[in-house]
Amino acid sequence: MEECPRCGWPESEAYEVLSRHLTSEGVVTYTRCACGEVQVRVLRFEASPVTPLHRTRPSGASG
Numbered sequence: 001m002e003e004c005p006r007c008g009w010p011e012s013e014a015y016e017v018l019s020r021h022l023t024s025e026g027v028v029t030y031t032r033c034a035c036g037e038v039q040v041r042v043l044r045f046e047a048s049p050v051t052p053l054h055r056t057r058p059s060g061a062s063g
């Protein structure tokens with residue numbers, strides 16, 4: 001969890017939401033902290049981590 005470098009306000013709790021835009025990468029949200037610091041955060045669509053496929057059986061190995 002990250003906090004505001006100026007006042008230590010947690011970024012998880014937006015003090016005031018200025019605007020919100022929908023982009024190709026995700027939702028860009030402009031928030032203003034309690035101290036007046038404007039922050040920009042991007043909420044990506046792919047929230048779940050990508051799990052690689054494991055292939056344990058070699059192809060063509062028989063006998």
Ligand SMILES: [Zn+2]
Nearest residue numbers: 004007033035
């Ligand atoms: Zn702050």
